[in-house]
Amino acid sequence: MKKFSWKINHISTNTNARTGEIITPHGKIKTPAFIFCATKAALKSFSTIQAKENNTQIILSNTYHLMLQPGSELIAKHGGLHNFMNWKGPMLTDSGGFQIFSLGHGSVADEIKGRSSVKRNKSLLSINEEGSLFQSYIDGSFKLLSPEKSIEVQRDIGADLILVFDECTPFHVDKSYTDISMKRSHRWAIRSLNRFNLNLKYKAGFGSSGEQKLYGIIQGGIYEDLREESIDFNLNKIDNFGIAIGGSLGSSKDEMYKVVNYTALKLGNKHPIHLLGIGDPNDIWTLVKSGIDTFDCVSPTRLARHGSALIKGKKGKLNIKNKLFSEDLLPIDKDCNCPTCLNYSLAYLHHLFKADELLGLQLITSHNIYFMNNLMNIIRNAIDNDNLEQAEKQWFS
Numbered sequence: 001m002k003k004f005s006w007k008i009n010h011i012s013t014n015t016n017a018r019t020g021e022i023i024t025p026h027g028k029i030k031t032p033a034f035i036f037c038a039t040k041a042a043l044k045s046f047s048t049i050q051a052k053e054n055n056t057q058i059i060l061s062n063t064y065h066l067m068l069q070p071g072s073e074l075i076a077k078h079g080g081l082h083n084f085m086n087w088k089g090p091m092l093t094d095s096g097g098f099q100i101f102s103l104g105h106g107s108v109a110d111e112i113k114g115r116s117s118v119k120r121n122k123s124l125l126s127i128n129e130e131g132s133l134f135q136s137y138i139d140g141s142f143k144l145l146s147p148e149k150s151i152e153v154q155r156d157i158g159a160d161l162i163l164v165f166d167e168c169t170p171f172h173v174d175k176s177y178t179d180i181s182m183k184r185s186h187r188w189a190i191r192s193l194n195r196f197n198l199n200l201k202y203k204a205g206f207g208s209s210g211e212q213k214l215y216g217i218i219q220g221g222i223y224e225d226l227r228e229e230s231i232d233f234n235l236n237k238i239d240n241f242g243i244a245i246g247g248s249l250g251s252s253k254d255e256m257y258k259v260v261n262y263t264a265l266k267l268g269n270k271h272p273i274h275l276l277g278i279g280d281p282n283d284i285w286t287l288v289k290s291g292i293d294t295f296d297c298v299s300p301t302r303l304a305r306h307g308s309a310l311i312k313g314k315k316g317k318l319n320i321k322n323k324l325f326s327e328d329l330l331p332i333d334k335d336c337n338c339p340t341c342l343n344y345s346l347a348y349l350h351h352l353f354k355a356d357e358l359l360g361l362q363l364i365t366s367h368n369i370y371f372m373n374n375l376m377n378i379i380r381n382a383i384d385n386d387n388l389e390q391a392e393k394q395w396f397s
């Protein structure tokens with residue numbers, strides 16, 4: 001049996017939605033799938049054992065944060081991040097490029113969605129052909145993150161799926177900068193691939209946990225001609241297992257849907273397609289129809305920490321801290337089979353938040369993780385049964 005493979009099982013008759021399977025040495029990912037962010041090797045208030053119990057298929061971690069703390073060498077000594085954090089399933093790492101962007105230009109989420117161009121404290125010192133020079137937020141030391149360094153760190157970490165090093169361009173830059181940055185990211189992708197294939201510390205294409213596969217990243221911002229150039233580069237000039245859609249996706253939901261749709265259509269069926277940093281359930285229902293296979297976002301666990309539980313319907317979430325729930329004996333969702341909904345009332349969860357009890361964060365995180373995995377399961381079944389549109393209507397009714 002192949003250690004890695006990708007296949008499409010079914011393509012919807014009315015849309016480009018598809019179900020498939022990504023096989024990795026650490027198990028199978030049924031797609032479309034949601035990838036949970038364990039940025040610093042932790043799902044915040046939730047263990048990997050609990051994540052598995054809540055049907056989680058795959059998690060991701062962050063190259064930039066882990067290289068600064070605890071350092072990738074310590075992770076490699078454990079035989080990779082799988083052992084370090086006791087996650088036996090599939091894993092992805094980003095390349096650190098996303099953080100270059102967030103350090104240099106402001107809030108990542110705001111920028112990707114075109115909401116802001118607010119400058120933040122700049123620990124990014126420069127981006128040039130060599131890579132990105134920045135100051136560590138841990139000890140103030142100067143660090144260079146280059147394509148080669150990013151791949152070396154990702155080989156130490158040992159995730160199954162790893163990303164080429166890129167600059168994630170913000171919304172507020174013009175077409176000329178987006179073009180320059182895209183071409184540089186393409187050169188960085190070639191350098192990433194060359195280092196990936198080199199037999200240095202580990203066997204070529206292997207990380208500390210074993211064999212790995214590389215994802216390329218489509219750049220080009222909101223400009224269709226640049227996206228096409230990046231698609232051509234990734235499909236025809238470089239050999240990657242998977243392809244991620246990165247960069248700015250515009251200033252509105254409609255623009256994001258448009259950019260993702262024409263990009264995914266042109267990418268076709270040869271590779272699994274990952275959409276970087278998007279994970280709102282409303283967006284997922286729309287974007288699976290363009291053929292997106294995997295999504296990632298910090299939102300399910302971040303919302304939980306702020307007291308928001310995800311629910312079906314247009315509203316999308318409940319604010320557990322709302323006084324409305326102070327005497328509500330029902331669970332978050334009476335149809336949900338997560339450990340939180342099976343065992344605890346809204347009034348109890350409300351009390352935990354009012355009393356600043358950390359258990360509240362854990363219980364809502366548990367529900368939100370289960371909720372996202374259940375959502376993806378419903379979507380996969382609906383695609384296989386060719387009733388995605390009815391399932392979507394039912395979800396929002």
Ligand SMILES: [Zn+2]
Pocket residue numbers: 332333336337338339340341342367370
């Ligand atoms: Zn639940």
